[in-house]
Amino acid sequence: MNTTNILKKYPLCHRCFGRLYAKLLHTSNYERGKSLKIAKAIELESKLRILMENYNNKLNNKKEENNEELKELENNGIKGLKSEISEIKEQLKYLYKSGLTEIKLMDILEEEISEEIDEKKEENVEPCPWCKNIFDKENLEIISEKVMSLLNDYEYEKFLVGTMLPKSIKQLEKELETPYMESIRQEFNRIMGKILVEKTGKIVDKISPDIVVMINPYNKKIKLQVNPIFIKGRYKKLERGIPQTHWPCRNCKGKGCEKCNYTGKQYPTSVEEIIAEPFMKVFKGADEAFHGAGREDIDVRMLGNGRPFVLQIKEPKIRKADLEKLKEEVNKSGKVEILDLDYGVRKDVVFFKNEPHKKTYLAVVECEEEISDDEISELVNKLENLTINQRTPIRVSHRRADLVRVRKVYKADAKRIDAKTFELTLYCDGGLYIKELISGDEGRTSPSVSELLNKKCICKMLDVLNVHDIENEEN
Structure with missing residues (x-):
């Protein structure tokens, strides 16, 4: 689509016309657009003047000719020139109506049209369908000012400026x-960003x-997307009976009931x-x-170096604190400690x-029968570097996929408490269910x-002694 065909369908202002070629010249969209229109207008005006001179010459020749055949030839030439002249005048009008008022309409357009346009010069420049004056x-x-208030x-x-465009503008683009x-959102982001930096x-x-x-510059609607802050650390859970996260009541689903x-x-x-x-x-x-690096059961304490966690604060009004x-x-709670x-x-x-x-656990194991020191010692030897095949435990099967997980115990140690x-102590892969490792969970x-x-x-009884990350890995 050439310059005047675009402007015939869409009377784009200088800024918007220049935006069509934003990646070509290192200048502003306004300057680029106006320069392109001026170049086209110069080309059309110069061509028009030559055509009009030829047109006038042919008219004069026609008047002087007595030969009917020559007159017919002149008539055909005059008609062709008149058609070309009319087409160029139309193209110049599109340029004029898109804001290029420097065009000398009185010199190149028919007098009656020129007078009509010049009487109400501003009214004949059509509003830009793309920007609709949002850059005023x-x-x-x-x-x-509305942004500053928010x-x-x-x-x-x-901060960053984002622009929300109406569907009609997206379709036009x-x-x-x-x-x-470039999209008009890119230019608006750039200009509004500079204004807000200054303010x-x-x-x-x-x-x-x-x-x-986020700004819709067409209806002046604004909304803020306040990005969260993240606080990371480690926590210890010093008491049993506390879940890691908030649990809605099973009976009322969090609505509140007896x-x-x-x-x-x-x-x-909860933690x-x-x-x-x-x-x-x-x-x-x-x-x-x-967000925790895994979780412990409600009846399990988290001790030792603590479990890594991230607390995400959404839409904070304050971003820095002690x-x-x-x-x-x-x-001070005495129930949870963070570090x-x-x-x-x-x-x-x-x-x-x-x-x-990987994690280190301390479990208190109770056997149905008495157990000897030799049996305990043999158990420790068997557990070290042992691969475990663990199907999803019965107690969590309602909320976990039913599959077999392969985990490993790397080190083990044991100490007698009484006869049974x-x-x-186990150092093992994360995701190994320790209670079921002990009981077998029905095979x-x-x-x-x-x-x-x-x-x-x-x-x-079970405690998590350590959650090993890269910095706290067991040797």
Whole structure:
């Protein structure tokens, strides 16, 4: 589609016309668009003047000729020239109506048309269907002030502007698309970004902004996408009977009922709630999410170096706080203790949730029959570097895929407590269910402690001593 064909269908302003070729010249879209129109207008005007001169010459020749055949030839030539002249005049009108008012209409267009256009010059320049004047200074000022009003509630250092386009504009861009075009959202992002940098003193960050300002410049609607902050650390669970995360009441599904004393919770508190509550108050978040490197059962303590976790604070109004004070606040609970706090990033969540962590457990094993020292010693030897095939345990089969997982015990140690009871320390792969490793879970875990001892055994008590990551791996 050539210049005037585009402008015939869409009377694009200088800025929008230049945006069609944004990748070609290192200048502003406005300058590029106006320059392209001027170049086309010069080409058309010069061609028109030559054609009109030829046209006038032929008219004069026709008047002087007496030969009818020569007159007929002149008539045909005049008609052809008149058609070409008319076509060029039309093209110049498209350029004029798209905002190129420098065209000398009085000189090159028919007088009656010229007078009509010149009387109401501004009214004959058609509104741009693409930008619809969203780049007017007044419009930009109104939008930027609305943005500033919304940003006042938030602490941030880095921001990014995003533009929401109406469907009609998206469709228009598809129709106008050239290999060199940029979307109007790119230009609006760039211009509004510069305005907000000047007004806020903050910086634009395309990689990890604290806040993304989403703007529809056509209806001036604005919404903020406040990116979360991530606090990483390790936690110890010092008491049994506390789940890792908030559990809605099974009976009312969190709505509140007599069974849960109208709290909506299955358990009074959780590791998540104990840690998150003081953080939410300080950071003034809208919501939170707790991500742990695995989880321990409700009746299992998490001791030793603690379990890695990431606390995600959603839509925080405050982004920086004294983490040491927050640690002290959590540790006052006596139920949960946190350590090694630091600010994290989103990829920490993926690492903690997906990275396999080896673990060290301490289990109190109770056997149905008495057990000798030799049997305990032999058990330790058999467990070391032992591969375990473990089908999903019965107790979690309602919420876990039914499959066989292959895990390994690397080291084991044991210490007698009484005739039927002993402590068993295991260093093993993450994801190995220790209670079922001891009991056998009706044959779903093999080999098991019960199988190796040929005695029925159960796990009476269990603690996680260490969750080993790269920095805390067992030698």
